[in-house]
Amino acid sequence: MAVTIRDVARASGVHISTVSRTFSAPHLVNPETRSRVLATAEQLGYRPNRAARALITGRTHNIGLIVADIANPFFPPLIKAAETHARRRDYHVFVADTDEDPIVEAELVQALAKQVDGILLCSPRMSDDQIEQLRREVPLVVINRMITGLPAVVMDVGHGARQAVRHLLDLGHDHLVYLAGPRGSWTNREIRRAAGATARAAGAELTVLGPHQPVEEAGAAAAEAVLATGATGVLAYNDLMAIGLLQALQDRDIAVPGQVSVIGIDDIAYSGLVRPKLTTVANPTAAAGRAAVDMLLQQGDDGATGQVTLRTDLIIRNSTGPGPLTPAAATTAEVAATVKE
Amino acid sequence: MAVTIRDVARASGVHISTVSRTFSAPHLVNPETRSRVLATAEQLGYRPNRAARALITGRTHNIGLIVADIANPFFPPLIKAAETHARRRDYHVFVADTDEDPIVEAELVQALAKQVDGILLCSPRMSDDQIEQLRREVPLVVINRMITGLPAVVMDVGHGARQAVRHLLDLGHDHLVYLAGPRGSWTNREIRRAAGATARAAGAELTVLGPHQPVEEAGAAAAEAVLATGATGVLAYNDLMAIGLLQALQDRDIAVPGQVSVIGIDDIAYSGLVRPKLTTVANPTAAAGRAAVDMLLQQGDDGATGQVTLRTDLIIRNSTGPGPLTPAAATTAEVAATVKE
DNA sequence: CTCCATTCGGCAAACGTTTGCAACAGATTA
DNA sequence: TAATCTGTTGCAAACGTTTGCCGAATGGAG
Numbered sequence A, B: 001m002a003v004t005i006r007d008v009a010r011a012s013g014v015h016i017s018t019v020s021r022t023f024s025a026p027h028l029v030n031p032e033t034r035s036r037v038l039a040t041a042e043q044l045g046y047r048p049n050r051a052a053r054a055l056i057t058g059r060t061h062n063i064g065l066i067v068a069d070i071a072n073p074f075f076p077p078l079i080k081a082a083e084t085h086a087r088r089r090d091y092h093v094f095v096a097d098t099d100e101d102p103i104v105e106a107e108l109v110q111a112l113a114k115q116v117d118g119i120l121l122c123s124p125r126m127s128d129d130q131i132e133q134l135r136r137e138v139p140l141v142v143i144n145r146m147i148t149g150l151p152a153v154v155m156d157v158g159h160g161a162r163q164a165v166r167h168l169l170d171l172g173h174d175h176l177v178y179l180a181g182p183r184g185s186w187t188n189r190e191i192r193r194a195a196g197a198t199a200r201a202a203g204a205e206l207t208v209l210g211p212h213q214p215v216e217e218a219g220a221a222a223a224e225a226v227l228a229t230g231a232t233g234v235l236a237y238n239d240l241m242a243i244g245l246l247q248a249l250q251d252r253d254i255a256v257p258g259q260v261s262v263i264g265i266d267d268i269a270y271s272g273l274v275r276p277k278l279t280t281v282a283n284p285t286a287a288a289g290r291a292a293v294d295m296l297l298q299q300g301d302d303g304a305t306g307q308v309t310l311r312t313d314l315i316i317r318n319s320t321g322p323g324p325l326t327p328a329a330a331t332t333a334e335v336a337a338t339v340k341e
Numbered sequence C: 001c002t003c004c005a006t007t008c009g010g011c012a013a014a015c016g017t018t019t020g021c022a023a024c025a026g027a028t029t030a
Numbered sequence D: 001t002a003a004t005c006t007g008t009t010g011c012a013a014a015c016g017t018t019t020g021c022c023g024a025a026t027g028g029a030g
Helices: A006-014 A016-024 A029-043 A049-055 A075-088 A102-113 A127-137 A157-169 A185-202 A216-220 A223-230 A239-251 A285-299 A333-338 B005-012 B016-024 B032-042 B050-057 B077-087 B102-113 B128-136 B159-168 B186-201 B216-221 B223-231 B240-249 B283-300 B332-339
Strands: A062-067 A092-097 A119-124 A140-143 A152-156 A175-181 A206-209 A231-236 A259-265 A279-282 A305-310 A314-315 B062-067 B092-097 B119-122 B141-143 B152-156 B174-178 B205-209 B233-236 B261-266 B280-284 B307-311 B313-315
Touching: A006 A029, A029 B062, A049 A152, A062 A075, A062 A102, A062 A223, A062 A285, A075 A119, A075 A206, A075 A259, A075 B092, A092 A102, A092 A305, A092 B005, A092 B077, A092 B092, A102 A127, A102 A231, A127 A140, A140 A285, A152 B233, A157 A216, A157 A231, A157 A279, A157 A314, A157 B102, A175 A185, A175 A223, A175 A239, A185 A206, A206 B240, A216 A223, A216 A239, A223 A239, A223 B119, A231 A239, A259 B159, A279 B005, A285 A305, A305 B280, A333 B159, B005 B032, B016 B032, B032 B141, B032 B216, B050 B216, B062 B077, B062 B283, B077 B092, B077 B119, B077 B283, B092 B102, B092 B223, B102 B128, B119 B283, B141 B283, B152 B159, B152 B174, B152 B283, B159 B186, B159 B261, B174 B186, B174 B240, B174 B307, B186 B205, B205 B223, B216 B223, B216 B240, B233 B240, B240 B261, B283 B307
Parallel strands: A062 A092, A062 A119, A119 A140, A140 A152, A152 A305, A175 A206, A175 A231, A231 A259, A259 A279, B062 B092, B062 B119, B119 B141, B141 B152, B152 B307, B174 B205, B174 B233, B233 B261, B261 B280
Antiparallel strands: A279 A314, B280 B313
């Protein structure tokens, strides 16, 4: 039915190996022969069968990309960047969604293992041990998690979180809340640690609330608890939760940033669309996707397991404003200037 | 390196064909033998090589899913549903992103053709001819586009658009704008047609502005043009554009829904998060994704090329309110009641 | 004119499965 | 008792490539 290498060989009067080489090792075939073969291949509409190729070379030219939740707007830019970048290198991408479930996560890796040349694991919720285990079955690159000996691309949320907390402190907030993300999240631990250290160093109080699922509903549901602490500055695990909190506060007629300041993390597309526009920590997700693909594809050559760290930065918008300790004269803009490093 | 069917055969003292049958046609092998084989397979960690299987059976157990833009929040729920549904049937999904470019779209289909058992084409921008052409290379199911003779899953936006226009008319708006989507979009044509007919039937004026890229920026950029028409009710091609318009109007101190009413289409997750909450037409995207997968997988069996139509419905929130023709007494809630069919 | 190096292309094995066919045993039927 | 059937297994070919090896042809050096 489909046109194979054999049809092309027959039609252009050469052996099948010559046709094969025309595609997979062009420098080994006479330019004249090559162009003739290419012409008939084109004419016949020949397309290499990747399954056959994979069978003999052991390389599928596919990579897997596992995320917690495609519908979480944090991921699509990363997926898109990874996919485009991979395609440019003649790789295709399987995307899978774990629904935030570590069990499903492990199953997916197993299922994909034989079908891909490697897997990109985004913010995995599995234990380090499990990941090390799976690593023996298939090349892995982890995104947003640091595991010694494992190639990884991480976004340095610690840096962004420190900036965020400092921003709140500079604005005169002395009691903060960190609205924690899901259990098992490396990012969550990093943020908590960074935020906690920064607050402590400044002698401010930081209350951690959580863990929470990283969705708006959780942010909204936490509103009461946040208010109960008496804190005036909030850092949320991600923009989704921050936005949920924003809405819940609005519903309670709590002014943001008038009475409470809120900072998110991720800078998803919608953080600039809600009102007030959300102050947040921007994550270079597209760059992370590309870097992870590169890392995975290079992994075969040398066993080097690098770790790339990408920088995150605070973006000051309108959900943060002066706190109780600020002299009335200080405006957000003035204080913002101090955060620049 | 990897453990093959041969290793399992040797370890359990049977021929490789018996092992093969244990997995692909269990009823043909003695239960006793079967369990023995399964045990050793499990113990050895055997996993079938899908490339080899694909080579001989001609079925890859993969399907392709091509969307215009993964980052457009309309798509992730569809992708997620399709992917989960496919996995339950032991299929994996390749996701690809065309960046709204019909050329890339065609290339992607070609590239994926040999690698998948079929392709789901979401809101394709190609010409009908091109799609018919590609259909000869690989089984296709089209989502949100109607092409005679081609299996399709469409969301009946016409229905939702009629409801939306009627809602605006009932509220007392007699001059409406349709903020059109991209050229080549079937959905766009459907909406325009339905909206136009409904407005005309009621003797109201409907101005079409466009085409536009289906993004917020386009919606925001169209604000001036919308105001220039003097219309007081706007239906946008999608929520993204509607939200962009909302922001732009807010920036110009035009009250929504006080001075202008706005309706979007899609009911993306964020349409309920912006303020005012967006009145919009809900699309059953997840159901569409599942239906399309089913249709694709059944296609092999019989050549039947069904067309499934899914219903869409207006969701009334806070971005629509009384227009110039409404007696002051009529509230949104009262008028809303009239839209129920 | 011989020899060697180089370039090119053919040959055939291999990759890990599936599957039609045949073999065989035991059970059933005539 | 012979013939037929059923259930289980083995045998080997096939799927469409890639690739190590070898031989043929060419050209330059000696």
